[in-house]
Amino acid sequence: MKKTVLAAMALFLCAALLAGCGPKADAGGAGDNVTLNVYNWGEYMDPDILTQFEEETGIHVNYEVYPTNEEMYVKLTKGGTNYDLIFPSDYMVARLIAEDMLVPLDFDAIPNAQYTQERFLNMEYDPDNAYSIPYFWGTLGILYNTKLVTEPVESWNILWDDKYAGQIVMLDSVRDSFAPALSLLGYPLNTTDESQLKEAQQLLIEQKPLVMAYAVDEMIDMMIGEEASIGLAWSGMAMSVLDGNPDIDYMVPEEGSNVWVDCMVIPKTIQHVAEAQQFIDYLCRPDIALQNTEWVGYSTTHQDALDNLDPALTSLEAYNPTDEVLARCDVFLDLPADTKDYMGELWTELKAE
C-alpha cells in the first residue's frame, strides 16, 4: 500500500512542479491592469504581437482559439465568457449584426483603420462599415499542376473533365463544394431555391466518379506530392501549396466564385471597450499589420502592409487578385436554417452515393 501513497505523492509533486513553472495567474482578477479576452481562429495572429502589445501598453491579453465560426458563435452567445474581440467571417458578421450582438466601433479611437483597402469597404455583410474592420481575406478557386494540366484553366468545367478522373480533389465543406456547381449553372451562390440546389447536387453527383477525395488540409500534401493534379481550394491553402511545389498554379474561374473576409468585431460581451479598440488600432498600425501578415501568410486587407510586401508575392493571383477578379466574386451570406439543413441533407446524400 505504501506504493499507492508514494505514487499519489509523486503525482501531486508533479502537479505542484507544473504549477510552479506554468503561466502566471491570468484570470483577470485583482490589480489595476486590464485584461483583454481575445478570441481568434487557431494560428491566426503572430503570438509575438501579444507580447509586444503588453509591453507597450501594460494591457494583458488572454488569447483563446476556436476552429469554426459556428463553435465560436455557441461560446459567444451562451454566456459565461467575456470576449472583448472576435474574428468572425463575413456571413457570421452579418448574423451577429442581425442578432444585435455587436457594438458599433468608434472610428475616432481607431485612426489606423484608414489603411483598410477601399475594395473591402461597404461589403454586403456590413453595408455601413459600422461594426467591422476587415482582417484577412481570400478567394475560392482552382489549384492545378501545370505539368499535368497543360491546357489553359479558365472555367469550373475542368473539375468535370473526365481526362482528370481520379486526380481531382474537392473540399470537404458543403457551401464551398456547392459553389462551383451553382456558378456553372448560373445560379447565385446564396440561393435558397431548393430546385436550384437540387440541380447543383445532381451536377456534383455526376462529378463524383472523377473525384479522388473530399479533403480539407490534407489536400495541401496531396497537391504538393502530386497525387492530385486539380483541386478546389481556398487561396490561403494555395499559398502553402505554391510554397511547396513551384509547378502549381491557382486561379479564380471566369464564372465567378466566393470571396471571404474575416473581420475584427467587438461583441456585446465586452468589458473593456477602450482597450479593445486600442488593440484593434494596434493591429492596424502599419508595422504591426505587416509583421502579422508575414507571419499568417494570408492575403491582407491592409493597404500599407500590401504595399510593403515582396512584389513577387503580391503579383500572385492567389495572394492578391485584381479588382476584376474580385468583381466576379460574391461573399457567402448567412442562409436561413431550412436552407442550411437542406444543403446538409443533399451533401450527406452525395457523400453516401
Place this chain on the structure above:
Amino acid sequence: MVKKWIGRLYALGVFIFLYAPIAVLIAYSFNSGKSRGRWEGFTLDWYRTLFHNQQISSALYYTLIIAVLSATIATIIGVAAAIGLSRMKPRLQKAAMNVNYLPVLNPDIVTGIALMLFFVSVGVRLGFGTMLLAHIVFNIPYVILSVAPRLRKSSARLMEAAMDLGATPLQALWKVVLPEIFPGIMSGFLIAFTLSIDDFVISFFTTGSGVSNLSIEIYSMARRGIKPEINALSTLLFFSVLLLLIGINLLSKRGSKKKNGDELAEQSLMV
C-alpha cells in the same frame, strides 16, 4: 502449426494497423520540410521551436495539470463510489450502475453543452475551474467501471475476516480491500488520465478566460493546417505515456509477486 502462424500474422497485422500511423508521425517530426507528403531531410528544428512556442507550452501545461488533477480526484471519488455500490442491495446496485453508464454512452457534445449551460445558469465564469470540474465529471464513471469488476471478484468476506482478526474498518479498507483492487484503481486512473488529455468537445465548451488545452489548440489549427511542431509534441507525449506504462507494469509486477505470497499466507490463516 499453420494455425499458429495465421494467428501470429493476424496479430502482427493488427499491431501494424494500430502503430503504423504513430510511426509515420514520429518519422515526420524529424522532417525538415513542412509538408507531410515529402521527406526533405532530418532536423530537430520542430523540437526546438516547440519549446519556444508560448501558446503550445501554455496549452501543454493546462492539459497536463488538468489531466493529473482530474484523474486523481475522479479516482478518489470513483473508488469510494464503487466500494459503496458494492455494498448495496443487488437491485439498487444494478440501478445505480445503469445510471453510471448513462454519461459514458452520452455523446460528448451533449455532455459539453449541458455542462456549459449548467455553469452559466449558476453564474460561474468559464475558465480553469469549470474545465477541471467538467473533466472530473466525465472521468468518474470510467473509474467506477474499471474498479467495480475487481470488487465483485474480491470476496466481501475478506474485509470481515480482516476485522475479525482485529483490524479497524479503516485498517481493513486500507490494508486489505484497496491492495486487492489496486490494479483496477490503476487502470481507472490511466483511463481517466488519457481521456482527459484526449478530450476536445467538452473542454472547448467549458473553458474560457484564456485557458485552453492541446486538443483545442490542435483542432483550431485545422483551417491553417497542422503545424509540424505538433508532430514533435505528439512524439514526446507518446514516449512519455509509453514510459509511464512500462513503469506501472514493472511496479505492479513486483507488487503482485509479493502479494501472491501474502495471499497464500492469508489463505492458510483462514483455513
